[in-house]
Every structure is written in structure tokens, then in C-alpha cells.
Amino acid sequence: MGAVYILWLREVKRYLRSRAQVVASLGQPLLYLIALGYGLGAVFQRAGNGSYLQFVAPGVIGMMVLFTSIFSGIGLLWDRQFGFLKETLVAPVPRMTIVLGKTLGGVTVALIQGTLMIVLCLVAGFRPAGITSVPRAFCYMALIALCFAGLGTAIGSRLQDMQGFQLIMNFLVMPIFFFSGALFPLDHLPTALKVATNANPLSYGIDGLRGSLIGLSHFGLLIDLAVLSGVAIVLLAIGSYSFSKIEL
């Protein structure tokens, strides 16, 4: 138990001490929020869909959580060879304990980042539907973080080089974000896009966030909850398994 705690603490402390990185990581979602939120606002309104800022805010909050959690896992790529992780891999501690501490740390950091994003959205003019919205949104943020921390761990345990990292970034992480309904409504999509978004776990996460925060849900909050929980369990299992198989 001490090992889980100390590894969790390491992730959190590391995050709190790299202020520059925190600010940098908020930049991209903030840009989406402001450029798209205000830029597309008029068009979105004219199409009869209401405020785009309100619509896109849960999307960028989800984006923040997605990026933070998936990178906490993919970071294994260098952490296991050039970082502190190697020290944990030769310690007399089961791999499951290490992956648990690390994942919980990654999820905690993703939640803090998500919270910062909510605050920025509020500053930008976003207004949630009610007082219970935010606690409910936290539940979905945590599920998104668990899913993608698991996926990140699975990838980071197997990746061998930087080229692989670029591939994953361009052909997995960005598509997960763009085909999730973070930026556009999931209704009336072309079939191919519909299939892609329905198969994307982040779609359910963003939908859950949007349902909680502004009361607008495509799949229904319970379906979101069920799908995300199921996917989180599967991805965490795959992630832990891959991690246990790391050979240096």
C-alpha cells in the first residue's frame, strides 16, 4: 500500500512542480475554446443549435482530460528507459502495484487539469445548467481519464521508438479527439463518421460531460456511464497486462 501511495504522490508532485508545462498544456484546448467557440458561434446559432461556446466547452474539457491521461501512459516510452520508472521495475514490488500507483496518479493529474479547464471555460463565458452539473461532470471526467490512462499504458509499454510515438499521436490520439463529437453534434452524420464516432469511447465521455454540464446528450447519460465503465475496465486490464510484460 505504501508503494501505491508513494508512486501516486510522485506523479502528483511531478505535475505540481512543472508549472511551465501546466500552462503550456492548457494552451491548445483554450485556443479551441476561444477560436472555435467565438468564431463559429454565429454560424452555429444561425443553424438553430444555440450557443457554440456552451456546446464546445464540454468538448475541450474532455480534450484536456484525454490528452493528460493518455500521455501519462505513453510517457512510459522514455520513462522506462531514461527515467525513474526503471528504478521501480527492479524494486521488489509487484508490477500491478506500480501500474496501479502510476495510473491513479495519472488520473488525479488529469482531473486537476480538467478542473482548471472548467474554470477557464467559466471565465470565457460558459455557464453550466445547474449546481449538480459539476459533480456529475467529475464522474465522467474520471471515467475518461481511467479509459485513456489504460490505453496510454498499453501503448507506452509496447512502443519502441520516437517514430512510433509520432504515429500514435497523428493516427490515434488526434482522431480520437476529432471523431468524438467534441467539436460537432453527433446527429445527422454521414454513415462512415457515424460508425467512427459510435465506436470511439471518447464520444461517450464527451456526451456524458455535455449531458451533465448543459443537459444535452446524444446517447443518454446511463448509456454513456455503462459504455465508459466497460471500456475503462477492458483498457485498464490490457494496460496492466502490457505493463507486466515490459522487458527492458
Added chain:
Amino acid sequence: MIRVQNLVKKFGDFAAVNDISFEVQQGEIFAFLGPNGAGKTTTIKMLTTLMKPTSGTLEIDGLDPQRKQHEARRRFGIVFQDPSLEWEMTAYENMEIHGVLYHVPRKVRVERTEELLKLFELWEKRNEPVKKFSGGMKRRLEIARGFLHTPKILFLDEPTLGLDPQSRNQLWTHVKRLNATEGTTVFLTTHYMDEADRVAQRIAVIDHGRIVAQGSPAELKEQTNTDSLEHAFLALTGSSIRDEAASSTDQMRQFVKMWRR
């Protein structure tokens, strides 16, 4: 303390370690020397539970590192070729995490941390983040950390790479002192022959995955009819240069260096 018999590690058709056998006695400082790609790091990885041998037997303090992983891990400390400190944390915090991971009781951990940080001349800097440390300080901290859980064996994989002569000297002085006071067996690799000559009581030279010579520095010199270990080494392994293609690890090493300033 370490016993290796007919150890083989193959990657596909390539035998990185090809049927080697050797023994290291308790309390001994043992140097494992060889050109790049000779199989040194691969052997260390197998001894330290990080890699499964293709065949052969290994023993660490009487334990099979594959079958009794945790028991074996408790008995050794290791300083890797690449850094393995947490850069954002202080020297003290790095020691603390290590102590918790190795189940060192709190009281012992606090006492030993102070003792070791003082010995390695890092106590004054204990509350500074590791990222501000020089290469020599980082190495010293890693070695101090390796000693924290009172291991029976300490593995040092090219610990002096990239350090200036002062730091190298100081580092070996500390290692020798702990070897003497705590009786820790030391298993080291290095490319600096003068160090091996000075520090090690016994040496094994490995080349192309095979052990080509074993013995004390004096014996190796005698065997090859040379007057320095460097010449003995060259006589044993030839003077051709081993140009390896840059592996993905080397590429990442570059990247990480850039990224960490």
C-alpha cells in the same frame, strides 16, 4: 554470491551472450569488461531479473532471479547506464521513494539516508531538485540510493561514463569504502581500464558474447605479456572498432538529452 553457468541469451539468431560461466565471491569487487555490444548490459539485465535467459543457470545469493524475483531484488542494488532518478524531485525524496519501494523500515530509512547522503557529499543539497544536479552528483545520488536498502550486491553499469577524473575518483573511493565497511559485493562494468585496474580484485573480459579471459588484473597482464590493463584488454579483444548501428535506444537517448536541456 553470484554464480553463472552456461548462460545464453539469443535475440533471434544472434547470440548476445553465448555460453558464459563465472562466479563472484562475497565481498569481492568484480569488473566485467568488454567492447561495446559484447554482452555486458545483457548479462546485467539477466542477473537483475529484467531479462529472461534463453538457457543456462543464474544464482544471486543462492536464488534464481527468475523464479524468486522479489527475494532476489531485495538483495541487490543497481545503478543503470542511463539515469533513473526522478528529476522533478529532491535528492531526499528520491531516497525516500526508494526506501518505501524496498520496504526499509522508516527509522532505518531516515538514519541511512542521512548517513549515505553525507558520505556521498550530497547532504547539503538534499532539498534541491535533481534536475539542478551535475552529472557527477546525479551519479553519486544513484549510488547512494543503491546502497540504501543494504544490498548484498551492487551492480554498477558504466557508472563513470561522462564524468570528469575528479568525480570518477571520488565515486570509486566511496564505493570502495562501502565495499570494505558493509561487505557489499560489487559487480561493475566500465570502459576505463585504469579504473578497473585500481578498483577491481577480479576481472572477466567478454567479447562477442563469450568470456575470453578471467583473473586478477595482475594475472591478465601476465597472461597477455603486457604492462597495463588497457594493453591486456586490447590484446584480448583486438583493436578493431565495434561500430554498431544506432539503435532506437540511442536515438531516444538523444531526444531525452535535448528535452531535458
